[in-house]
Amino acid sequence: MSRRRAPCWRQQAAPRRAAPSGCFRSWYLGRTTRGLLSSLHRVCLSPVHRTLPGVPLKTNGLCCCCLSVPSLDASIARVMWTLVGRGWGCARTLARWATGAALGPAPTFGAAPESWPTCRVYSSAEFKEKLDMSRFPVENIRNFSIVAHVDHGKSTLADRLLELTGTIDKTENNKQVLDKLQVERERGITVKAQTASLFYNCEGKQYLLNLIDTPGIQAQTVANFFLAFEAQLSVIPVINKIDLKNADPERVENQIEKVFDIPSDECIKISAKLGTNVESVLQAVIERIPPPKVHRKNPLRALVFDSTFDQYRGVIANVALFDGVVSKGDKIVSAHTQKTYEVNEVGVLNPNEQPTHKLYAGQVGYLIAGMKNVIEAQIGDTLYLHKQPVEPLPGFKSAKPMVFAGMYPVDQSEYNNLKSAIEKLTLNDSSVTVHRDSSLALGAGWRLGFLGLLHMEVFNQRLEQEYNASVILTTPTVPYKAVLSSSKLIKEYREKEITIINPAQFPDKSKVTEYLEPVVLGTIITPDEYTGKIMMLCEARRAVQKNMIFIDQNRVMLKYLFPLNEIVVDFYDSLKSLSSGYASFDYEDAGYQTAELVKMDILLNGNTVEELVTVVHKDKAHSIGKAICERLKDSLPRQLFEIAIQAAIGSKIIARETVKAYRKNVLAKCYGGDITRKMKLLKRQAEGKKKLRKIGNVEVPKDAFIKVLKTRSSK
Ligand SMILES: Nc1nc2c(ncn2[C@@H]2O[C@H](COP(=O)(O)OP(=O)(O)OP(=O)(O)O)[C@@H](O)[C@H]2O)c(=O)[nH]1
Numbered sequence: 126m127s128r129r130r131a132p133c134w135r136q137q138a139a140p141r142r143a144a145p146s147g148c149f150r151s152w153y154l155g156r157t158t159r160g161l162l163s164s165l166h167r168v169c170l171s172p173v174h175r176t177l178p179g180v181p182l183k184t185n186g187l188c189c190c191c192l193s194v195p196s197l198d199a200s201i202a203r204v205m206w207t208l209v210g211r212g213w214g215c216a217r218t219l220a221r222w223a224t225g226a227a228l229g230p231a232p233t234f235g236a237a238p239e240s241w242p243t244c245r246v247y248s249s250a251e252f253k254e255k256l257d258m259s260r261f262p263v264e265n266i267r268n269f270s271i272v273a274h275v276d277h278g279k280s281t282l283a284d285r286l287l288e289l290t291g292t293i294d295k296t297e298n299n300k301q302v303l304d305k306l307q308v309e310r311e312r313g314i315t316v317k318a319q320t321a322s323l324f325y326n327c328e329g330k331q332y333l334l335n336l337i338d339t340p341g342i343q344a345q346t347v348a349n350f351f352l353a354f355e356a357q358l359s360v361i362p363v364i365n366k367i368d369l370k371n372a373d374p375e376r377v378e379n380q381i382e383k384v385f386d387i388p389s390d391e392c393i394k395i396s397a398k399l400g401t402n403v404e405s406v407l408q409a410v411i412e413r414i415p416p417p418k419v420h421r422k423n424p425l426r427a428l429v430f431d432s433t434f435d436q437y438r439g440v441i442a443n444v445a446l447f448d449g450v451v452s453k454g455d456k457i458v459s460a461h462t463q464k465t466y467e468v469n470e471v472g473v474l475n476p477n478e479q480p481t482h483k484l485y486a487g488q489v490g491y492l493i494a495g496m497k498n499v500i501e502a503q504i505g506d507t508l509y510l511h512k513q514p515v516e517p518l519p520g521f522k523s524a525k526p527m528v529f530a531g532m533y534p535v536d537q538s539e540y541n542n543l544k545s546a547i548e549k550l551t552l553n554d555s556s557v558t559v560h561r562d563s564s565l566a567l568g569a570g571w572r573l574g575f576l577g578l579l580h581m582e583v584f585n586q587r588l589e590q591e592y593n594a595s596v597i598l599t600t601p602t603v604p605y606k607a608v609l610s611s612s613k614l615i616k617e618y619r620e621k622e623i624t625i626i627n628p629a630q631f632p633d634k635s636k637v638t639e640y641l642e643p644v645v646l647g648t649i650i651t652p653d654e655y656t657g658k659i660m661m662l663c664e665a666r667r668a669v670q671k672n673m674i675f676i677d678q679n680r681v682m683l684k685y686l687f688p689l690n691e692i693v694v695d696f697y698d699s700l701k702s703l704s705s706g707y708a709s710f711d712y713e714d715a716g717y718q719t720a721e722l723v724k725m726d727i728l729l730n731g732n733t734v735e736e737l738v739t740v741v742h743k744d745k746a747h748s749i750g751k752a753i754c755e756r757l758k759d760s761l762p763r764q765l766f767e768i769a770i771q772a773a774i775g776s777k778i779i780a781r782e783t784v785k786a787y788r789k790n791v792l793a794k795c796y797g798g799d800i801t802r803k804m805k806l807l808k809r810q811a812e813g814k815k816k817l818r819k820i821g822n823v824e825v826p827k828d829a830f831i832k833v834l835k836t837r838s839s840k
Pocket residue numbers: 273274275276277278279280281282301313314315316339340341342365366367368369395396397398399
């Protein structure tokens with residue numbers, strides 16, 4: 126029988142000592158390194174630690190643990206951070222104890238303990254009290270979400286709310302605490318909605334406030350307002366950034382009254398950055414939002430509204446309880462798969478995972494139940510107790526993808542790895558749709574649907590950063606439709622009207638009665654001095670004006686019907702630069718309209734570039750084709766032979782550029798006879814080639830396609 130190796134941190138830990146007064150329990154140290162590492166996975170952005178929800182990171186992306194305790198043994202630091210991450214003690218005490226235990230009684234800390242992380246210290250009594258969620262009756266629970274356009278300060282407001290409720294300590298380091306993904310921190314945008322349970326004392330009552338910080342990557346705030354209005358949800362208008370020099374909150378109040386019909390005295394004016402008046406937001410949440418309508422005595426009904434995958438603990442499902450109670454050890458069933466699981470852990474996100482004894486109806490938290498496969502935790506699924514079946518909750522209306530792109534592994538041997546990475550990431554981001562696809566040139570892959578181009582870029586970046594996957598992405602396209610005339614095709618597709626999400630499958634004009642393109646109703650609010658320029662921009666994008674009203678003395682609201690294809694790539698950027706950043710843009714789905722569409726191929730020395738096959742409006746084919754050829758010419762390195770870049774519709778060439786022949790002789794640099802240097806240069810050149818894709822005999826750098834994409838809609 127093989128002997129199991131003791132976990133590495135145990136080998137290094139000194140003989141057990143009594144833990145210092147009640148900050149944590151020593152049985153936790155009996156867990157395996159694997160378990161510890163799994164929690165640690167979320168500790169910080171250093172290559173070792175990655176990110177820990179809620180722990181403020183220093184500017185270079187390292188957590189305070191890595192910065193402040195350089196001399197601390199890595200495995201002990203792991204133990205310490207697991208405990209801290211779970212709210213089991215304060216970093217300072219734990220480190221002192223852990224270091225004392227492992228390295229002797231006189232630890233050498235790298236920085237003053239005062240600069241250590243902002244975790245709260247819980248006494249045993251406090252800790253026990255925290256675990257008991259029964260102290261929050263339904264009438265003391267409020268569920269709310271922050272919805273606003275990109276960069277309006279949602280995450281900053283969430284930081285202040287976390288501070289005000291004592292969820293995190295107040296420090297200058299608290300910047301977008303709920304944005305935990307690397308891509309979110311790098312780009313400064315929220316990509317994934319995050320939940321946090323806040324405990325708030327008000328007039329002698331203790332409230333549980335469940336906050337969801339939402340992404341602003343979709344320009345649909347106005348549409349979301351009307352959805353909330355129709356669903357009769359309470360809306361609290363908050364005007365942020367009142368500290369800015371040119372802020373004019375009174376004018377914004379009047380606009381809100383005019384556009385949304387909300388009385389101006391209901392608006393709360395705050396500065397999330399400085400914390401001004403933020404407490405009023407909490408007050409309003411308690412006063413204006415009703416408690417959830419739930420029943421604790423009924424059998425359990427829990428809605429899975431989000432889930433993440435942890436390599437070691439399996440699926441962590443975020444749940445909202447509509448009925449009943451759930452606790453560790455319960456047997457639960459998934460209404461979607463009918464599989465039964467035993468609950469291993471329940472807890473709340475505060476904002477880190479914090480285990481609790483139970484979760485009660487009206488509460489929002491997480492649940493780990495041994496789900497090993499990402500497919501098992503469907504967002505929108507209902508969980509109920511074994512032998513107590515319930516009517517499943519209606520779940521969610523799935524998000525409607527606006528753009529589609531093909532995704533293929535750079536090397537087909539990577540197919541399975543990429544498949545698993547996409548599955549895990551889509552579990553985490555259910556707004557991405559996935560269909561299997563294949564292409565002659567690119568092999569087996571998928572066609573993915575995204576909410577917009579930024580969403581697509583972020584998904585791609587997450588694949589690279591979180592799963593080390595390198596992919597080929599094809600030109601994004603919107604979902605066009607075609608009404609078929611050919612009875613053969615109708616038989617093949619089993620319907621007359623088909624949706625085309627892959628330009629390679631665009632049916633020929635001879636087989637089609639008409640093509641249709643998706644359209645959206647766009648709302649632009651702008652200072653009136655930019656109106657003329659904006660109207661010209663809209664017309665250049667084939668938009669049709671529907672309405673124009675003055676919402677105050679110098680602000681105009683324009684409504685246009687846009688072909689979706691014309692706004693997905695860079696419309697927002699153009700609008701912002703035209704209006705010096707003052708115009709806002711928002712859109713909602715408006716169905717389909719007929720359009721004269723053609724399929725355009727891009728050829729390199731006569732070979733079609735699969736990534737760049739695209740569907741364009743007939744009137745724009747020439748200008749787009751020309752722009753792509755020009756941009757491709759700028760992005761292609763010269764090669765040993767001449768390269769003809771052509772845009773073609775069917776067999777007709779509509780644009781052409783030529784890249785002249787050239788040889789990059791890397792060895793010419795080695796005028797000396799040093800063979801090792803020559804070998805090094807050749808090796809570097811070979812590595813560079815891995816980033817190239819071969820089309821016929823032409824080598825194309827992967828980033829050339831990205832550069833080309835950006836020209837599409839601007840023409
Ligand atoms: N002056 C000022 N700046 C603010 C205020 N609130 C937020 N900001 C700044 O606005 C920028 C965007 O803030 P975020 O909190 O990331 O905005 P967001 O709405 O969460 O952005 P997305 O997640 O990308 O949708 C940051 O640079 C903040 O520092 C405020 O009250 N005053």
